[in-house]
Amino acid sequence: xxxxxxxxAALIGLCFAAAAAVLPDxxxxxxxxxxxxxxxxxxxxxxxxxxxxxxxxxxxRRALIGVGLLTAALTALAAWFLMQDELLVxxxxxxxxxxxxxxxxxxxTIS
Amino acid sequence: xxxxxxxxxxxxxxxxxxxxEQALWDTFNGNLAATKFANAPDLTPENMARLERAWEAxxxxxxxxxxxxxxxxxxxxxxYANETLYLGTPFYRILALDPATGAERWAYDTKSALxxxxxxxxxxxxxxxxxxxxxxxxxxxxxxxxxDAKLHAVDADSGALCTDFGVDGVLNxxxxxxxxxxxxxxxxxxxxxxxxxxxxxxxxxxxxxxVEPPGNLIAVDARxxxxxxxxxxxxxxxxxxxxxxxxxxSMSADPDLGLVYVPVSSPSPNYWGGQRTAPIPLATSIAxxxxxxxxxxxxxxxxxxxxxxxDTPSAPTLVDLKRDxxxxxxxxxxxxxxxxxxxxxxxxxxxxxxxxxxxxASDVEGEEVSPTQPFxxxxxxxxNIAEMxxxxxxxxxxxxxxxxxxxxxxxxEGIYTPPSVQGTFLWPATAGGNxxxxxxxxxxxxxxxxxxxxxxxxxxLIPRADYAAEVEKATxxxxxxxxxxxxxxxxxxxxxxELFEWxxxxxxxxxxxxxxxxxxxxxxxxxxxYEKPFGMAQHHGFYGMQSxxxxxxxxxxxTSGGVILIGASMDSRVRALDAATGEELWSDLVAAPAVSIPxxxxxxxxxxxxxxVGGNSILKEEVADQxxxxxxxxxx
Numbered sequence: 001x002x003x004x005x006x007x008x009a010a011l012i013g014l015c016f017a018a019a020a021a022v023l024p025d026x027x028x029x030x031x032x033x034x035x036x037x038x039x040x041x042x043x044x045x046x047x048x049x050x051x052x053x054x055x056x057x058x059x060x061r062r063a064l065i066g067v068g069l070l071t072a073a074l075t076a077l078a079a080w081f082l083m084q085d086e087l088l089v090x091x092x093x094x095x096x097x098x099x100x101x102x103x104x105x106x107x108x109t110i111s
Numbered sequence: 112x113x114x115x116x117x118x119x120x121x122x123x124x125x126x127x128x129x130x131x132e133q134a135l136w137d138t139f140n141g142n143l144a145a146t147k148f149a150n151a152p153d154l155t156p157e158n159m160a161r162l163e164r165a166w167e168a169x170x171x172x173x174x175x176x177x178x179x180x181x182x183x184x185x186x187x188x189x190x191y192a193n194e195t196l197y198l199g200t201p202f203y204r205i206l207a208l209d210p211a212t213g214a215e216r217w218a219y220d221t222k223s224a225l226x227x228x229x230x231x232x233x234x235x236x237x238x239x240x241x242x243x244x245x246x247x248x249x250x251x252x253x254x255x256x257x258x259d260a261k262l263h264a265v266d267a268d269s270g271a272l273c274t275d276f277g278v279d280g281v282l283n284x285x286x287x288x289x290x291x292x293x294x295x296x297x298x299x300x301x302x303x304x305x306x307x308x309x310x311x312x313x314x315x316x317x318x319x320x321x322v323e324p325p326g327n328l329i330a331v332d333a334r335x336x337x338x339x340x341x342x343x344x345x346x347x348x349x350x351x352x353x354x355x356x357x358x359x360x361s362m363s364a365d366p367d368l369g370l371v372y373v374p375v376s377s378p379s380p381n382y383w384g385g386q387r388t389a390p391i392p393l394a395t396s397i398a399x400x401x402x403x404x405x406x407x408x409x410x411x412x413x414x415x416x417x418x419x420x421x422d423t424p425s426a427p428t429l430v431d432l433k434r435d436x437x438x439x440x441x442x443x444x445x446x447x448x449x450x451x452x453x454x455x456x457x458x459x460x461x462x463x464x465x466x467x468x469x470x471x472a473s474d475v476e477g478e479e480v481s482p483t484q485p486f487x488x489x490x491x492x493x494x495n496i497a498e499m500x501x502x503x504x505x506x507x508x509x510x511x512x513x514x515x516x517x518x519x520x521x522x523x524e525g526i527y528t529p530p531s532v533q534g535t536f537l538w539p540a541t542a543g544g545n546x547x548x549x550x551x552x553x554x555x556x557x558x559x560x561x562x563x564x565x566x567x568x569x570x571x572l573i574p575r576a577d578y579a580a581e582v583e584k585a586t587x588x589x590x591x592x593x594x595x596x597x598x599x600x601x602x603x604x605x606x607x608x609e610l611f612e613w614x615x616x617x618x619x620x621x622x623x624x625x626x627x628x629x630x631x632x633x634x635x636x637x638x639x640x641y642e643k644p645f646g647m648a649q650h651h652g653f654y655g656m657q658s659x660x661x662x663x664x665x666x667x668x669x670t671s672g673g674v675i676l677i678g679a680s681m682d683s684r685v686r687a688l689d690a691a692t693g694e695e696l697w698s699d700l701v702a703a704p705a706v707s708i709p710x711x712x713x714x715x716x717x718x719x720x721x722x723x724v725g726g727n728s729i730l731k732e733e734v735a736d737q738x739x740x741x742x743x744x745x746x747x
Contacts (some may be wrong), residue, residue: 025702027683031652081653 002101003052008096010048013075013090014041020084028082037082040075044091047071048098062101068098136710137192137240139301140549144429145363147551147668149711151718155672156689158743159696165719165742166213172200173725173736174233181227183734184663184706185725187237187545191283191712193251193267197240198723198738199301201233203257207270207404210714213740217270221281223257229297229316230258232728236361236547236707239301241309241333249273252333254309256298262311262336277336284311287329287341291322291354298549303362303371305402307333310371312358317379317420321386321603323354328373328400340405344375344393353387355379356394360547361426365440365456368397370408372442372456374423380601381420381541382530382570382608385477388416397427397444397452399459409459413444413452415481417572418529420541421447425549425666429456431678432557433455433635443634445550445561447524447543449494450487453634463489463637471524474531475572477605484527493545493563493630496526499538500567500622506615517613521569530570530608540566541610542729548679548708550668553690557634560675560690562645562661567613567622573598578607585609618650624661627680629667629693643693646680649731654682664727666708668720676720678705681730685709685722685739702735717742 018041020026021034028034040045047068051061079087141147176182183201189208195216196208203223207216225233235255242251251267262284264276272280285295296313303310311329325345327546331338344356356378364371378387378394394397398407414421427442432453442456451463467483486496507514522528523536530537543564550561561730573581582598600607613621622624629645632638646661647654655661665679674696675688685705687697703726711720724737 025700027700028652033652078653083654 002097003048006053006097006101007045007048009090009094009097010041010045013094014038015043015088016084016087016090017041020082020087028084033078033082036058037075037078037084037087039088040071040078041091044068044075044094048094051098051102063097065102069095136712138188138304139188139237139239139361140363140426141668141710143303143305143366144554145361145426145429145549145553146430147549147666147708148554149668149670151670151711152672153718153743154670154674154711154720155312156674156691157694158672159674159687162687162697162741163744164699165211165458165740167740168213168215170198170200170206170736170738172202172204173734175732175734176232180225182232182728183725184232184234184727185723185734185736186707186727187235187723187725188708188737189710189712189721189723190238190240191710192240194714195267196712197238197253198237199238199255201235201725202737203235203255205238205253205255205265205270207253208738210712210719211717213738218267219263219270221255221257221261222261223259223261226258228258229294229314230299230550233258234299236300239304239309241304242267243307244684245333247366249275252276252332254302255402256284258295258297258299260288260296260298260313262298263564264336275335282311282331282336284329287327287338288324290350293320293323296324299714300359300361303364304333305364305366306372308339308402309333310362312360312361312362312373313464315355315357317355317377318381318511318599319602320351320354321380321383321601321606323379324357325350326355326357326375328358328405330402330405342400342405342407344398345378345391346389349387349389349391353378353391356391359422360424363426363429364402366402368440368457369402370456372427372429372738373398373400374425374427375517376422377417377420380604381599382418382462382572383478383601383606384418385479386604387702388479395421395423397423397442397454397459399456411452411454411459413446413450413485414448415484416479418478418480419527419537422545424546426607428550428552428559430552430554430557432462434462439692441564441634443550443552443559445493445545447539447541447545448491449496449539449544449563451493451559451632453490461487463487470527471529473529475529478529480529489530491639492629493561494539494565499523499536500565503619503621503623505621506621509617509619510615512614517621517667530572532572532574534569534571536613537568537570537610540564540568540612542566542664546664548664551667551669551675552634553669558640559632559634560667560669561630562663562667562677562679563628563630565626565628565660566662567620569611569613571609572606573609575607581609595679595682623657624655626655627660627662629675629677629688631693640670641693642665646684646686647682649681662730664704664706664730667711668711670711676709676711678709678722678724680704680709683733699741701735701739703733704730706730716747734735
């Protein structure tokens with residue numbers, strides 16, 4: 001459930017990032033910064049998508065979380081300096097849900 | 112009763128149109144005093160939360176330069192007159208818009224060739240307005256200039272050419288470009304209209320050649336375009352070796368004194384003066400010209416032997432000040448160097464001390480700089496002229512020490528350090544400090560508000576023998592002449608130049624923020640009331656911190672309700688500030704940097720503020736064709 005929320009939030013974040021980069025008069029449209037944010041949002045979406053695969057090993061999952069956190073941090077930083085608050089919120093929700101979802105998966109594995 | 116009426120008149124007179132006519136905004140700076148003060152008492156700090164978009168229009172006259180049409184730079188201030196809003200566009204069209212809705216009433220196309228004859232981009236700063244006081248066709252006129260020196264006059268009601276003006280409605284101003292005519296007189300700034308006289312300045316490219324057209328002010332009859340007088344600013348004996356000292360910016364006028372006040376630019380070429388070592392007293396000066404005769408009543412040169420391109424950038428602002436219990440008709444000039452000169456506008460005498468102080472000597476053979484330059488400590492300059500900004504630790508760290516190495520490599524011995532072959536820091540930068548947007552003044556209290564860029568550039572003289580190869584190496588195509596940055600040939604002099612902002616390889620400024628500020632000054636005492644970072648810098652889309660501020664182009668407007676309205680910043684925002692504190696009250700994201708002065712007008716009882724949003728590559732590569740008007744919403 002948490003991972004689904006994380007995935008949806010990452011998807012919404014990607015939409016926000018793409019809109020900021022492509023739509024006119026966003027203040028950042030067509031800029032390198034906006035396209036970097038799109039790349040970050042895509043990367044976060046991929047990481048969350050991979051994390052949703054149940055057959056991923058514990059080591060791989062840890063690595064994914066690490067990459068996810070790093071990606072999210074960079075994307076959130078970009079969103080902050082691009083003044084794209086919606087993207088920032090979406091990334092934050094996605095990361096929190098990813099952490100929660102991973103914890104649940106770990107608990108299920110332990111039990 | 113008559114006595115009371117007379118007293119009101121006497122009190123109101125010094126303020127020019129600041130009160131009685133302010134609802135119009137019928138000239139570039141709002142009124143001939145260039146106060147940019149709007150009699151809009153409802154636009155108060157308390158009401159700014161209710162400011163909302165009233166309408167938006169797109170002119171279609173925009174180009175980013177990627178196609179066949181050159182890029183546009185649009186800094187027009189709309190004119191509100193004749194119950195209509197008039198705009199000039201960078202494609203040299205006039206648009207007449209409904210002030211309440213933005214709907215187009217008529218359009219006039221000069222059909223001027225869209226060629227960058229003297230500028231790196233197609234440019235326009237708006238239109239001028241004249242009315243005779245009589246009724247009938249062409250008794251009210253709108254005037255627009257073109258880059259190829261044609262001044263068009265059209266009927267304000269219909270947009271039809273006024274055929275009694277010039278030849279069939281078009282005046283060829285270039286007919287008076289008879290000496291060193293290496294480029295046409297580009298009419299980018301709208302002319303100034305005083306009574307029935309049209310006062311015309313022009314722009315050129317003083318970075319291109321050494322010997323250029325000598326600057327002048329041309330006065331023509333508003334109805335016919337007949338030449339009334341033509342006053343030059345370069346001494347006759349110097350004309351064979353130099354040029355310009357032109358008026359490319361707006362002017363102000365005091366009809367009661369019969370004087371027009373003109374901001375005169377630097378002589379050519381911009382950054383080398385070895386061939387023009389004799390005095391040129393009117394260059395880089397403020398000059399008061401008799402409107403009837405064209406005689407120079409007085410002048411005040413604020414840079415001697417200018418080799419920094421520190422043109423007088425904006426219309427002097429006229430305001431009456433209190434000195435020792437007396438009212439003194441004053442003139443205030445903000446400058447690229449950051450000095451604020453306050454003069455008696457009757458005589459040109461400084462109202463605060465101006466000292467001649469020694470400045471650095473040139474180390475370039477043949478250059479003879481002035482040993483002293485005028486300094487004014489009061490009011491406090493808008494930039495720190497005592498020393499240039501420190502190296503920014505963040506940029507220095509991210510560039511692995513490039514900024515520190517640059518600081519040691521380039522020459523800087525205070526303001527007015529001459530250009531050198533090794534490279535010289537230009538602080539303040541050639542675009543200022545303060546530029547053509549000028550200041551706004553509250554004429555009731557003598558308070559001045561001004562936006563300032565805090566930018567460091569590097570200027571490097573390139574020996575003629577090396578110039579072509581260096582340009583080729585840097586650009587690949589041998590062509591890189593810019594407006595405020597790039598390579599400039601200065602043909603005919605021993606040196607071309609390279610001018611660039613002091614940045615890291617990643618584009619971060621090497622100097623410590625702020626990069627832009629807004630300040631308020633009490634002109635009666637000279638005291639600075641506040642200085643605050645203004646706007647946000649933006650690079651590759653990323654915004655800087657608010658405390659860093661932004662370089663600015665364009666000017667502020669002050670309402671009688673105590674609000675400063677200003678675009679000007681890199682971040683494509685238009686803003687309302689509390690004039691008392693400089694704090695931001697409201698902002699709105701627009702299509703590009705609003706590098707213009709807004710107009711404030713009252714139409715059918717409602718106050719509007721309108722910006723032309725066009726962008727300027729000096730700030731960032733983003734252009735637009737947006738006209739956007741705001742008014743107070745209903746609120747709670």
